[in-house]
Amino acid sequence: MELPGFGKTHDVTNQVPPLADYNFFESDAALTAAVEREGAAWHRDALRRHGAALSAPEVLALAEVANRHTPELFTFSPRGERIDALEFHPSWHSLLALLRREGLHALPFSDPQKGAMVARCAGYFLHAQLESGSLCPLTMTFASIPVLQREPALFETLRDKLYTREHDPRDMPLAQKKSMMTGMGMTEKQGGSDVRSNQTRAFAQPGGAGRGAAYRLVGHKWFFSAPQCDAHLVLARTGDHAGLSCFYVPRFVPDGSKNGVQVQRLKDKLGNRSNASSEVEFVDAYGVMIGDEGRGVPTIIEMANYTRLDCVIGSAALMRAALVQAVHHARHRSAFGKHLVDQPLMRNVLADLALESEAATVLFMRLARAFEDTGNTPEERAWRRIVTPAAKFWVCKRALEFTGEAMEVWGGNGYVEEGPMARFYREAPVNSIWEGSGNVMCLDVLRAMEREPDAAQALLAAWRATAQQHGHSALGTALERLVATLGAAPELREASARRIVQQIVLVAQATLLVQHAPAAIADAFIATRLADGCGDSGRVYGTLPAQVDHAAIIERAFPV
Template sequence: MEPQAPPATHEVTNQVPPLENYNLFECDTTLTAAVEREGADWHAQALARDGAALGTPEALGLAASANRHLPELFTFSPRGERIDALEFHPSWHRLLALLRQEGLHALPFDTPRAGAMAARCAGYFLHGQLESGSLCPLTMTFASIPVLQREPALFAQIADKLYAREHDPSDAPLALKRSMMVGMGMTEKQGGSDVRTNQTRATAAASTTGRGGEYRLMGHKWFFSAPQCDAHLVLARTHADAALSCFYVPRFAPDGARNAIRIQRLKDKLGNRSNASGEVEFVDAYGIMVGDEGRGVPTIIEMANYTRLDCVIGSAALMRAALVQAIHHARHRVAFSRKLVDQPLMRNVLADLSLESEAATVLFMRLARAFDARLAAARTGAAESDLERAWRRIMTPAAKFWVCKRALEFTGEAMEVWGGNGYVEEGPMARLYREAPVNSIWEGSGNVMCLDVLRALERDPQAAHALIADWRADAHETSALARALDALEATLGASAEQREAAARALAQQLVLCAQAVLLLRTAPAQHAQAFAATRLAAVDAGLACGRVYGTLPAAFDHGAIVEHAFGA
């Protein structure tokens, strides 16, 4: 007798199709407008091409595979030789190849022209919506370039490898490679962000000491990102009482032997799992001093300023990715006889999320303009304006604090739109949520950023005054902004101890005022008004709004805001 198929238990309906085959650039009205506004429209065609490629099922599959097949450490060869080798899934290398071919590791430096930083930031934002772990080594390579450019002899040897647009995954001496990646090694067990407690020692290996001299390093790094890079910039002391110096430590020594950098283990991280982060020990490892002796922290801070900008962009990218997934879901999922997107309360949530994402996007693109201005001033020998210096030096750490913090809450809210399906690893929302905390921690946690904002304000009051004066020009358009600026100036006028205790509130005030001003200048009027009325804590007409998303006043057209955010 023929076996009979079991009876069907149910028909699969009301499940949302995957979001794919959409153009990440062209569907983002805020980003496309910002690219033109910030002088990067010459790169718009490349961004549109890349945006289409990143929305394909094939590209989306790379992100899922790289986070499913994690990197592995092989400490020894089968014969017992120390090799400290890492193995990645092919999807990881394909992601790095996509990033590299778009020039996101070097664009403003190998293509120095107006708007180059804005062009690069927009491209980085697109790739950040696809996968976060692959951004880490690319960011550090990008941020190392301005530091290494100041070492002419060293830079001449590696410039072609740094600028190359081909990803070379081979683990070999640099002379045998087509391109290279550069990582960082700053923190140690006993100090974390307090790098001035570092104990790693560097001993001169030749008679030439100081800048450009060869050294041997003994010590450890608690977070070494990412250990497969071809070189790292690390901090060490030349003697016990010396201030920290910066060293370029290659993966292979000049004689072609593997440098004595022992990878102890890889970190088992909450998120960013496709990328390897390790703990290492230096056992007489070869290095070259970069920058002046005892000036390691100021030297590497130049690198950190660029990585902090990328933290802002990376968090904004997570927000954008979560937002479009939430809107797509709401447009297809039916609950209580209506699509979610047609239900007023859900529209309020989505509109509120849309405003937050829009504000983050215009903010990082404005920061890109300030970094562009810095590069232009360096090329021409002109002075950087007070206003642009304020955006770069004061607003970058403030933005890193606030946008990275908001991404945590944002991705959780977007996951909730998906309901239970958002909480399982088969979909994208769980990965976005796990990725969200890293940018708040990396390159200085929240308190470190806020204290850096305070230092910048105190060291450069002229830039701070230029910033607030510029914003005052828009205060007549909304009473909420005028009151917020008054509160900000009152905080700035408090005693030093009071300012430090209120540093988080101060950073928040700075960013919210900045975002409100930028939206007033660039966004549809009701977007700017809704943001100012809520984020600036206005209590106009008896409307009080808290931090929970979905509390926009009914006076605003929630559906129109959502449609503007993702009209695809």
């Protein structure tokens, strides 16, 4: 006889249902407003469709599966031929097909029109909330296009395969493929961010030397992301005193044979598991010089500027994804007699996270507009050249703490790999490291301000005018503190570079919120980020004033 109440130990209660079937785009008030404001309203319907598709359960599952089935390297064929082939789970290729379908690999170049960069950045932001690893080869492909366009003869042979919206997963000579992906490889064992210490050598082949000529490369790359790409742009030396030059190195040489780019191993890295990062050796590898000899760093820096913008967007997207998951969890999970979202301290934390997320969103969308500005005014140059590396430093840094705080909202459920929070948290550090660490970014900001003082002054003047127009004394005071810090002696400025850059980004975000967000949002941000002492590094999330309408901020961020 079965006794009542015995044998039943696994009732599932107070667990949160999976978050699915919501529109990534339409649920984001800050993003939808920025798309209209920054000139991409014509792309709204496509973003709405894309935003709905990304939250379908079967699409959400692609991200989980792609990160569970890691790429596998096959160095040799069964016959002993060197092939350096990578095998990916089909979900990986499905994710890349989604990205290409939306034109996120080339939109401003393949379909140039006003607002195209803004449209592309908004779409990239949506996909980055789904899965980060698939963005790596896409963002490198995107950033390579303006560099390759400078070599008309080569670009003519690549344009259609770069621009097409069809993903071709096949590993074969480019002439036989419908589309291509392009990567980049700069980092070597001894150098890290100091690429000028690179030792890879390039030797001209019979028939000429210099721009557009064929070379053979010998050397190594310590980090070679997405080695399955159809080509990579790399830096190498052509002589002891010639400096670094940029080379287009295809996966297969013109006669169809495998190029001498040998994958030594795949990196066992932190972060996403869907993409492959590798270490390679160039063994007499074929390459074509891009740009002038000895001008490799200036040639490829344009590519780095675009990828830095994508780092900002990717980190902002991690914030947004973690925020909506945290809010959804808090609305369904009960503790101590009521839902988490109804508890004052939890509301404070969620509202504070929402402010941070909206500030990151308005910032990257403003940068997107600056990247497509054709007038090249001093202020727009400042947004591109000064604020971009500053945003790359600050937003990417904030993503680490942000995703950790959002994970804590989930408690123990956030700490296990079955849910998305652990994946977001593991991914958060990469954008601070890739394309220049925090110190590199901050020093780059100082150099840019010194080299383009007219741009820096135009930017500060515009911010000062906004503060005066809207009557925000705290914003004006913070701006004057920034100006005073910039006036310090050069050696003091370098030692204070992180504080300076932090101030630049906070003032930039506050100015944008004052102009474009509800007054309550801007006021709360300024009161907690720019008032005396609030910008110090010791601040934690969940310290908004008690009188702030936390519930309204949460509702704006992610409506029920």
